[in-house]
Amino acid sequence: MDYEDILYDEKNGVATITINRPKVYNAFRPRTCVELIDAFLKAGWNEEIGAIVLTGAGNKAFCTGGDQSDHDGTYGDGETRGTIGMPVEELHTVIRDVPKPVIAKVRGYAIGGGNVLATLCDMTIAGESAIFGQVGPKMGSVDPGFGTAYLARVVGEKKAREIWYMCRRYPAREALAMGLANAVVPDDKLDEEVDAWCAELVERSPTAIAIAKKSFNADSDNIRGIGGLGMQALRLYYNSAESKEGVNALNEKRKPEFRKHMK
Ligand SMILES: CC(C)(COP(=O)(O)OP(=O)(O)OC[C@H]1O[C@@H](n2cnc3c(N)ncnc32)[C@H](O)[C@@H]1OP(=O)(O)O)[C@@H](O)C(=O)NCCC(=O)NCCSC(=O)CCC(=O)c1ccccc1C(=O)O
Numbered sequence: 001m002d003y004e005d006i007l008y009d010e011k012n013g014v015a016t017i018t019i020n021r022p023k024v025y026n027a028f029r030p031r032t033c034v035e036l037i038d039a040f041l042k043a044g045w046n047e048e049i050g051a052i053v054l055t056g057a058g059n060k061a062f063c064t065g066g067d068q069s070d071h072d073g074t075y076g077d078g079e080t081r082g083t084i085g086m087p088v089e090e091l092h093t094v095i096r097d098v099p100k101p102v103i104a105k106v107r108g109y110a111i112g113g114g115n116v117l118a119t120l121c122d123m124t125i126a127g128e129s130a131i132f133g134q135v136g137p138k139m140g141s142v143d144p145g146f147g148t149a150y151l152a153r154v155v156g157e158k159k160a161r162e163i164w165y166m167c168r169r170y171p172a173r174e175a176l177a178m179g180l181a182n183a184v185v186p187d188d189k190l191d192e193e194v195d196a197w198c199a200e201l202v203e204r205s206p207t208a209i210a211i212a213k214k215s216f217n218a219d220s221d222n223i224r225g226i227g228g229l230g231m232q233a234l235r236l237y238y239n240s241a242e243s244k245e246g247v248n249a250l251n252e253k254r255k256p257e258f259r260k261h262m263k
Pocket of ligand 1: 023024025027028029030064065066067068069070071072084085086109111112113114135136139141142238250
């Protein structure tokens with residue numbers, strides 16, 4: 001498939017997938033998700049590839065989640081895919097299912113659905129500029145599957161609830177302390193650091209890593225079912241006045257008034 005929203009590169013046994021929408025801080029639209037799924041499958045089943053890096057173009061953001069200026073819900077020739085009109089659950093699944101370690105290389109913001117993507121990657125290496133956080137309850141959204149329940153496995157229940165309910169931003173060093181990142185380095189050393197981790201991974205036994213990854217996943221795979229159910233609820237929520245108020249307020253750069261739109 002031809003890519004419009006992402007870049008794909010293979011070098012030294014490492015596939016790098018870059019979300020290339022810097023004008024919207026690498027927010028994803030339905031087409032971006034479809035392309036990412038395609039790229040993960042391509043890298044994931046290529047026996048020459050020993051590690052996959054997911055990153056964002058530019059230095060402002062890794063990814064800021066769903067593109068709030070594009071709620072059309074279609075890609076290509078008006079096709080739709082996924083419970084919410086965007087195959088996010090399919091994207092989450094493929095990141096977990098590919099039998100290769102996936103590293104999130106984070107510069108700038110990893111916010112909303114972008115933070116969920118970073119959380120789902122096997123490991124996260126951040127530049128000092130990285131800022132992590134969820135914004136759903138501030139703008140009328142929520143991730144009812146891996147973004148909540150799996151986040152709790154990563155940072156613990158109390159912290160995950162704080163992250164979701166309070167919608168605060170967490171700089172790289174705080175993310176490291178809570179286990180959301182594996183390493184933090186100065187931004188100008190980030191590429192070098194990720195390359196070094198990948199070079200080590202490429203030397204490891206691919207089958208041992210694939211089995212380890214599936215084994216780690218087995219313990220949290222029930223979240224996929226919860227997520228599938230939750231996405232059906234999310235579809236209804238997105239059609240509510242309360243959720244629409246959040247998106248409108250974000251686009252109009254004003255404070256949302258959720259309680260006025262609850263019924
Ligand atoms: C990330 C910020 C905190 C950065 O703030 P700041 O440094 O002040 O920069 P800004 O001036 O705000 O942003 C620069 C520029 O980028 C645009 N932008 C940033 N993020 C997005 C985005 N997510 N979508 C669209 N555009 C974005 C911003 O508008 C600016 O453009 P200008 O032209 O210069 O004005 C801050 O930007 C921020 O808070 N961003 C929004 C984060 C957010 O709300 N993310 C969504 C979370 S919910 C989610 O991910 C679920 C999926 C979803 O909602 C969805 C999306 C698309 C279709 C369907 C759905 C769905 O129904 O699920």
